Amino acid sequence: MKDNDPSEMHRRDLLKDAAAVSLAGAAAAMGISAGAQDAPRTAPPQPSHSSLIRDENAKPGARDWQLTRVRLDKTGGMRSPPIEGYCSKQSVTAGESIEFMISTAPAQKFVIEIFRTGYYGGRGARLMTKLGPIDGQPQPLPEVGEKRLRECQWKPSTTFTIPDDWPSGVYLGRLTTESDTTGFGYWQNYVVFIVRDDRPADILLQCSDNTWQAYNQWPDGYSIYTHPKGNQGPWADVSFDRPYGKYSQIFENPQTIGSGEWLCFEFPLAYWLEKHGYDVSYCSNSDMLTPDRGLKCKAFISNGHDEYWDIRQYNSVVKMRDEGVNLLFLSGNSVCWVSPYRDSSTGAANRIIFRGGPYGGDHTWAELREQRHGPFPHRGPDEGYLMGVRNVSPVNGGGDWVCTNPDHWIFAGTGMQQGEAIPGLIGWEYHGDPPADIPGLEVVAEGTALQGGVNPQKWAATIYPGPKGNFVFNASTIWWCQDLASPPGHWLPWSHWSRPHGPDDRVQQITHNLLRKALA
Known part of the structure; x- marks a missing residue:
């Protein structure tokens, strides 16, 4: 213009x-x-x-919602192959469903704890629900597309319907694996999504x-x-x-x-x-x-x-x-x-x-x-x-x-x-x-x-x-x-x-x- x-x-x-x-x-x-x-x-x-x-925010906050154990693929790396994922939508309303596409390497079970971020007496987040254990599998790295696009087409690991009483906010899904075969214990990562509403x-x-x-x-x-x-x-x-x-x-x-x-x-x-x-x-x-x-x-x-x-x-x-x-x-x-x-x-x-x-x-x-x-x-x-x-x-x-x-x-x-x-x-x-x-x-x-x-x-x-x-x-x-x-x-x-x-x-x-x- x-x-x-x-x-x-x-x-x-x-x-x-x-x-x-x-x-x-x-x-x-x-x-x-x-x-x-x-x-x-x-x-x-x-x-x-x-x-x-x-x-x-008058409801009890979570004492444990942050990531504790993270493993990157290499020094200076950007990704965490033991467990990583994304959501099917940037935002979703209560009553709608959202898919979580998760990859674990090696294949193993994992859980998703969903937290709403806020104040909560200074704790910063509240545990809303826990999903799983879920069977996880390695999912493929996408090919490099036109204009260097990396677009995953991973299979949904689980689908979740947002409860009607979940208020608008920024939600973190904390992904945690079971102990892996290397003997180093569990690994964690986040997925993030927004719950929106239409109220004044x-x-x-x-x-x-x-x-x-x-x-x-x-x-x-x-x-x-x-x-x-x-x-x-x-x-x-x-x-x-x-x-x-x-x-x-x-x-x-x-x-x-x-x-x-x-x-x-x-x-x-x-x-x-x-x-x-x-x-x-x-x-x-x-x-x-x-x-x-x-x-x-x-x-x-x-x-x-x-x-x-x-x-x-x-x-x-x-x-x-x-x-x-x-x-x-x-x-x-x-x-x-x-x-x-x-x-x-x-x-x-x-x-x-x-x-x-x-x-x-x-x-x-x-x-x-x-x-x-x-x-x-x-x-x-x-x-x-x-x-x-x-x-x-x-x-x-x-x-x-x-x-x-x-x-x-x-x-x-x-x-x-x-x-x-x-x-x-x-x-x-x-x-x-x-x-x-x-x-x-x-x-x-x-x-x-x-x-x-x-x-x-x-x-x-x-x-x-x-x-x-x-x-x-x-x-x-x-x-x-x-x-x-x-x-x-x-x-x-x-x-x-x-x-x-x-x-x-x-x-x-x-x-x-x-x-x-x-x-x-």
Whole structure:
């Protein structure tokens, strides 16, 4: 979509009409005035009319849900042949069935313990059910297909129907073998899936599973980034019909194998939201191809590393903003690449993606990407007019998150002063270059990120008013949720000689303030 596209012009007209809905007015409506950053810290919003998440988290958590014994195929390997698997769907609703495709080598029995991740008194997960023992067999490595596609066609090991009383959430199936013939004991791995619902929840939290799959190198160096032609072109297809291998960037953590990037970069936000009783529902990137789900919620959150969006996701979220849904991009490198879905070889919907082209419209970043790596078959609109800021080059590095607008209502109760920094919160990818012509857009934090002490790039965190009293906030960092909570099963990442420090009461308070306004 180009800048002269009629739908884009209409969208900008709506933004101009919304200029009167200033952030100062929003602050006044909240009873927050200039200088309110010195006020006492505010409590979380009053509980939603729905007690679903509070009631769920009152149930006993599991003491043992993490992976204990993991065996990779080789030093530096990505897969775990003793036991590994994948699910037939990214997300599923209560009452629907999901298939688990599991391979064990050698053939042996195994069990699947299904846990819902959440707060649960600080334990981080609850055991929902246990399946098995199940007879496991070795399943074949797929051939290398066109565009280096590795698409498994494994036989289902078991089919499971999601009970009607299972709430929306991110679920981990912990796979555990019986003692194997080598005498080394049992081995473990995860499968991951999302249970979605259709209720009018306060918050819709989108998992960044397109990005999980784009970086997934299972079985041995096959991802969007590992094509012999280079790591940035439109040359590689990747399939959800394969296990998630060990996470391949930032840190070495085999205990997250099979869980995508959920435990690495996204779980702390869900843990924190559920700890405070927020009414939250969860969805996959693939659930946002229409705006219907999001239009039932008050706030939509993009979480973690949310790089790959089908153009239909983009259009859905634009529609949600224009209809009054509040958007919180607690993420970095988001809405960066157009990633069209296509069906699997067996006809299952939305199971293959590739890097179709950059977002950016006529922006210099998109032009630069095509000059370096194109031509691409697709070009997306300028993501800055949705998020308030854009992807920039270099897009990765690290730095401190520096307050530049302390009188803004998002800082109420934090005590933050002009120039005060939250150490290491920017990374490892971020946003910058806010469009100058979004009415009411304000920069609330900004600074410089560095790649290992070199290659400086300006980043910016922004907020702007939507057309119906709503707002769009962009934290401008993948690592925002690292400073919200440190749940079991999560390690702090580091990159480019920079790292977040973990839970920080200022980040927690800013997030409470944003949600208080969004849910008012």
